[in-house]
Amino acid sequence: MSETAELVLVPEQEKVSETKFKTASEFDAFWQRLLRGVKPQLDTLAAARRASEEDAKRRHIG
């Protein structure tokens, strides 16, 4: 079997599991929706990290 073949994690995977989204674009749409919801929070967190780095240049310890 080549590395490009469809691989499974456990032998019975096809029997016991189901694919949650029928197409990749369905999953992408779900993911983009999730990211839109959390983006304001992620932006705030990134801003706090940048501000912390600026702060770090000023805090002299000795």
Add this chain to the structure above:
Amino acid sequence: MIEGGHSALPIIHFDAEHDWPALLQLTSYLDEVGLDRLKRTLAKCVRCVAVELHYIDKDYRDTFSTYHSKRFTTPPARCVRLHFFDAAIQRDEFRDGEKLQRHYIGYAVIRPTRPNCLGRTLVAPDKLGYVSGSICTCDEMLSIQGVPLRIRGFPFISQDADVTVCAQSALWMLLRYFSDRYPMYREIYPSQITDLTRDYSIGRVFPSSGLTDWQMAEACRQIGLGPLIYARRKVGADFDHLLYTYVESGIPTLLSTDNHVVACFGHYSDYSKSLGATADFLPSSLFNDGFIINDDNDIPYQRLGENAGATGAPAAIKLTDVESFTAPLPARVFLPAEDFEAVASALLLTDEFGIKNCSPALNVKPVVTRTFLTTGRSFKRHLDARGMGHPRVFELYRNMPLPHFIWVRELSTLDLYRAHRVLGEIIWDATRNVAESGGWLALHYPERLFVDTGSAFNRRPKVTDFPLDKSTDYPVMVHNLGAI
């Protein structure tokens, strides 16, 4: 009693005639301040001290060559190393490696420097009688007269006030931990720490006038780490939680006040405390009472936080004094803790994969969450012992290709978490950025396991849903931190 008082290795047996003051007689480099610090660290356990005179210490020799030897009045180039034991060891027993190892507490190098003579020190926290909590430790091999010994702890050193001040000392403790524990990080000596920041310095570097937070982070980056800096005023209410999360992940951090810095490498928690539970998720950091630190101006393994005095080793600074911390992450960890927690929380609240629709067992308030960073290899190494609540989960995780580093958020109920047990977890690729859909690797509830079987094989994401029945709870993962 002092055995071999005129030999190169005098041995002090603590008895009615001799104890700590005898060290001052045998070790001219030791002063009253240094002796007091040794007593506060070791008084509960030491019964015998071997005094290794004329010890050549690699860290002191580095600062001696770089700085002290260039002065008109030079201190001696050699040190004294003290070896501590919790039982009486007779002179002829120093060839019995098994007995030495059984009773070995650790060592402290005494430097001929003022105002601080306490050099490289490594003592076993579990023997000291005042340390409790979860801490990062590393192993060192050493020998006494050719007899090999091993010691496990967190490195400590005090500043010499010339080449090193608190910033270099705290950095040295962190970097020595990394080089002792992980072979990919090279050993760094005190003057080299200042050299690491030379390109980011203004004016002379010796004698040292200290470093900025930024320079300390830069020193970490120069040796291959990927430091993140968090300032309390900028991060806000999550500051202590983030600090806990990195320490819980086994990442020692640098804690900065407005004029001092210490190494933080552990924490202590009270899992029985009552917690107000109104939010959907209750982070395990709420059980945390404080952190375990090495302050170069004081003694090793101090407590910083609530109930610090209970152990007899409270830190001189307060947790609220800490203005910022630097977390030196492995360079390949691209996803910060807070970004992972934000997307993981969002996923757990979706209709498609959220707790409400997918897990009756976890659909309780609050769900206790514990976040930590680990390696895929370490996660797999613990699967067998933990069982993972269901044979299918165990088998899937075992077969799943995992990234080098993963973020894990364990899910539990309040009662189960107090017993250190969980019902599931979410696993995220820590080597991806937060926006990539393939970063989410698996979500495990007692009733089902979602796995991205596409990303697992380096393909487009494909979420596969594995139903589970008769799942059980299982132990939390304990990896980089050891319980003392």
